[in-house]
Amino acid sequence: MLFIIGTSVKNVKNTLANKKDKSCPFCSEKMHLIDTKQYFSAFFIPLFSIKNIDSYYLCSNCNYRINITN
Numbered sequence: 001m002l003f004i005i006g007t008s009v010k011n012v013k014n015t016l017a018n019k020k021d022k023s024c025p026f027c028s029e030k031m032h033l034i035d036t037k038q039y040f041s042a043f044f045i046p047l048f049s050i051k052n053i054d055s056y057y058l059c060s061n062c063n064y065r066i067n068i069t070n
């Protein structure tokens with residue numbers, strides 16, 4: 001039996017942080033908080049997140065990005 005395991009990186013919308021959503025400084029559209037997470041994966045399918053690598057706000061309209069420094 002061959003197991004292919006490893007890690008992968010995925011950008012996921014942080015739905016728990018709706019209160020922290022803010023408006024884009026350029027187009028006034030709503031910005032969403034995005035987390036870049038490292039996932040443990042098996043057979044190239046991400047199973048669960050190991051750690052949060054990065055977080056940023058992304059405008060859904062013009063893709064303007066604000067990095068959040070931890």
Ligand SMILES: [Zn+2]
Binds near residue numbers: 059
């Ligand atoms: Zn924008």
